[in-house]
Amino acid sequence: QALSRRAVEASRERGFRMSVAVVEPTGELVAFAKMDDTQYGSTYVARRKAETSARYRIPTATFEARVLGGRTPTLANDDVMPIAGGQPIVVDGRVVGALGVSGGTAAEDDEIAQAALARP
Numbered sequence: 001q002a003l004s005r006r007a008v009e010a011s012r013e014r015g016f017r018m019s020v021a022v023v024e025p026t027g028e029l030v031a032f033a034k035m036d037d038t039q040y041g042s043t044y045v046a047r048r049k050a051e052t053s054a055r056y057r058i059p060t061a062t063f064e065a066r067v068l069g070g071r072t073p074t075l076a077n078d079d080v081m082p083i084a085g086g087q088p089i090v091v092d093g094r095v096v097g098a099l100g101v102s103g104g105t106a107a108e109d110d111e112i113a114q115a116a117l118a119r120p
Helices: 002-014 040-055 060-068 072-076 104-119
Strands: 017-024 029-034 087-091 094-102
Touching: 002 029, 002 094, 002 104, 017 040, 029 040, 029 094, 040 060, 040 087, 040 094, 060 072, 060 087, 060 104, 087 104, 094 104
Parallel strands: none
Antiparallel strands: 017 029, 017 094, 087 094
16 A cells, blocks of 8 residues: 555656556555546556556566557557556565556656655
8 A cells, every 4th residue: 555655646746646556466456546536447557557567577668669669469468558657566576566557648657656666
């Protein structure tokens, strides 16, 4: 819950309205937060970004870059949300879960995810 709180704080500071999902390495939901007036679709997208990042152990921005670079077969994988905003949670070099953020542009979502992970 501390991580989702940090993401909400970072969102509020920037004037964004976000949904935030925290998952364990399997992609199962551990914590969720939705700010007032966040679009309802962001609830689903935040969770999918977190699941993707946890299961594949990479930021969802990596998948987004691949698709934008022409690797469109990535889109055939129903298990991947190729939109920036999902970040793995790494402790002692090991992925212990992931954070997914949605509500702004992909770049804004990713900014908030990274800011939340960087906060003490």
